[in-house]
Amino acid sequence: MAEAASLLTIFGATGDLAQRMLLPSLYGLQRDGLLPPRLRILGTARTGQDTMAYRALVAKAIERHVPAGEQDAGVLAALLERIDYHPAALDDPEGLARLGGVVARMRAGGDVLYHLSTAPGWYAPVCAALGAHGLAGEGTRVMLEKPLGHDLASAVAINDDVGRFFDEERVFRVDHYLGKEGVQNLIALRFGNALFEPLWNARHIEQVQISVAETVGVEGRGDYYDGSGAMRDMLQNHLLQLLCLFASEPPSRFEPAAVRNEKLKVLHSLRPIGAAEVAAETVAGQYLAGAVDGVAVPGYRDELGRDSGTETFVALRAQVDNWRWKGVPFYLRTGKRMPRRCTEIHVQFRDVPHSIFDHGGARLQPNTLVIGLQPQEHIELRMMTKTPGLDRQGLRLSPVALDLDMQAEFGDLRRRPAYERLYLDALEGNGTLFVRRDETEAAWAWVDGIRDGWNAHQMAPRGYQAGTWGPARAVTLAERHGHAWRE
Numbered sequence: 001m002a003e004a005a006s007l008l009t010i011f012g013a014t015g016d017l018a019q020r021m022l023l024p025s026l027y028g029l030q031r032d033g034l035l036p037p038r039l040r041i042l043g044t045a046r047t048g049q050d051t052m053a054y055r056a057l058v059a060k061a062i063e064r065h066v067p068a069g070e071q072d073a074g075v076l077a078a079l080l081e082r083i084d085y086h087p088a089a090l091d092d093p094e095g096l097a098r099l100g101g102v103v104a105r106m107r108a109g110g111d112v113l114y115h116l117s118t119a120p121g122w123y124a125p126v127c128a129a130l131g132a133h134g135l136a137g138e139g140t141r142v143m144l145e146k147p148l149g150h151d152l153a154s155a156v157a158i159n160d161d162v163g164r165f166f167d168e169e170r171v172f173r174v175d176h177y178l179g180k181e182g183v184q185n186l187i188a189l190r191f192g193n194a195l196f197e198p199l200w201n202a203r204h205i206e207q208v209q210i211s212v213a214e215t216v217g218v219e220g221r222g223d224y225y226d227g228s229g230a231m232r233d234m235l236q237n238h239l240l241q242l243l244c245l246f247a248s249e250p251p252s253r254f255e256p257a258a259v260r261n262e263k264l265k266v267l268h269s270l271r272p273i274g275a276a277e278v279a280a281e282t283v284a285g286q287y288l289a290g291a292v293d294g295v296a297v298p299g300y301r302d303e304l305g306r307d308s309g310t311e312t313f314v315a316l317r318a319q320v321d322n323w324r325w326k327g328v329p330f331y332l333r334t335g336k337r338m339p340r341r342c343t344e345i346h347v348q349f350r351d352v353p354h355s356i357f358d359h360g361g362a363r364l365q366p367n368t369l370v371i372g373l374q375p376q377e378h379i380e381l382r383m384m385t386k387t388p389g390l391d392r393q394g395l396r397l398s399p400v401a402l403d404l405d406m407q408a409e410f411g412d413l414r415r416r417p418a419y420e421r422l423y424l425d426a427l428e429g430n431g432t433l434f435v436r437r438d439e440t441e442a443a444w445a446w447v448d449g450i451r452d453g454w455n456a457h458q459m460a461p462r463g464y465q466a467g468t469w470g471p472a473r474a475v476t477l478a479e480r481h482g483h484a485w486r487e
């Protein structure tokens with residue numbers, strides 16, 4: 001493991017992501033005493049301001065985005081004490097050279113973590129400038145925000161540009177879902193219990209559903225989102241990462257190479273969905289005006305203020321062609337303006353081979369396991385049990401849920417932003433919960449095949465009313481195979 005960084009330099013330190021997520025996460029780490037003791041933080045952006053003005057912006061961001069019950073003047077003061085600001089326009093070589101001087105001074109011979117929280121178009125010039133000033137060598141690492149390209153070719157170009165200055169072990173590609181407690185709990189559930197592994201395969205599992213539903217629309221990010229859509233914004237990264245963690249073989253260790261090698265094998269086993277399959281195996285949708293939580297909301301095009309063929313919903317049936325998963329459908333879906341916010345994995349086990357309880361029309365229901373990631377973390381195992389009481393026809397059975405509620409189990413848990421985990425790990429040089437180059441490129445290759453198929457058929461997204469679970473066609477996608485989405 002690398003030495004803990006002595007300097008964190010955040011590019012884009014005045015931006016929305018920095019204010020809503022990054023600074024509150026650093027505050028959380030400061031509060032829990034988890035920041036490396038010597039760590040200094042250097043914020044940089046285009047805005048011309050001094051350190052005191054930037055510290056005032058940080059204080060305001062903490063006040064707005066950290067829950068009131070977690071705010072503490074002493075913690076804030078200690079965090080602000082670590083922070084400096086230096087303005088630099090990324091298209092100004094002299095400005096970048098001056099910034100380089102500040103970095104060289106502040107790192108004081110220690111390791112540096114650069115977090116590029118800017119538009120990806122800046123990654124290449126920033127890395128080149130760091131390289132030119134001798135600030136990209138050993139002891140430095142770089143954390144990259146998504147989107148990492150909009151297709152395979154653009155992802156390769158970004159990776160090549162960054163790779164000219166930073167070796168792969170020093171590149172930390174963010175998928176913030178990997179920093180979520182619930183996602184790490186999926187890893188714990190699978191590899192910390194002997195119970196599930198024997199059942200975790202096509203012999204015992206009938207179907208798997210991975211749903212990431214959002215109630216929000218595009219929230220002022222319309223310009224970015226309209227060039228992206230649900231497939232590239234969510235499915236290419238977050239949903240495929242969840243699929244990989246669910247479906248991978250057990251890694252030999254919880255360490256970067258072992259975990260990422262196993263995830264990569266899953267991506268390579270995904271059966272391509274191309275022009276011949278897209279109509280049957282995928283559904284794209286775009287929300288129309290409707291109501292979410294009883295509040296009327298406009299349609300996507302009205303929100304955007306222009307016409308658009310971008311999908312805000314996608315559902316598909318994926319197949320992982322390997323010994324473990326042959327024949328098991330993985331239904332993935334994600335969408336904006338759904339009825340409720342919910343990220344969960346639903347596993348349906350196979351029916352019992354022969355039922356001894358088939359009397360009076362009674363039917364056994366298959367066991368199900370629900371791994372809830374958001375908004376609450378919970379694990380629910382649904383099993384058939386005897387219905388209490390007497391019945392002339394024999395035993396009657398009912399489904400009952402064994403429910404593990406993490407809040408109830410572990411007390412009043414603080415909801416940690418994913419970036420707390422990600423910063424902690426990147427500062428210490430641990431890439432286990434970051435995405436390796438080959439993973440992101442394999443994910444793009446698979447998604448590009450689907451998008452090429454859509455383009456070949458000129459498939460336009462189907463409308464769905466805001467506040468519903470997507471176009472009716474998404475229901476038939478599963479029903480055709482005898483399955484139903486869990487809602």
Ligand SMILES: NC(=O)C1=CN([C@@H]2O[C@H](COP(=O)(O)OP(=O)(O)OC[C@H]3O[C@@H](n4cnc5c(N)ncnc54)[C@H](OP(=O)(O)O)[C@@H]3O)[C@@H](O)[C@H]2O)C=CC1
Nearest residue numbers: 012013014015016017045046047089090117118119145146
């Ligand atoms: N916001 C979000 O929820 C999410 C964002 N991301 C990604 O994070 C990155 C940042 O996003 P976000 O914070 O929303 O973007 P913003 O547009 O809010 O912020 C952009 C930041 O980049 C700086 N910047 C822009 N142009 C220049 C320039 N020429 N020279 C120097 N600095 C410049 C801005 O500085 P200044 O203010 O001084 O102009 C600002 O600090 C993007 O890659 C985005 O895709 C990923 C997931 C979610």
Ligand SMILES: O=C1O[C@H](COP(=O)(O)O)[C@@H](O)[C@H](O)[C@H]1O
Nearest residue numbers: 146176214216233234238343374
């Ligand atoms: O990466 C993204 O994720 C958010 C959803 O993240 P969550 O942590 O709130 O589940 C999504 O809204 C955004 O469009 C996307 O870029």
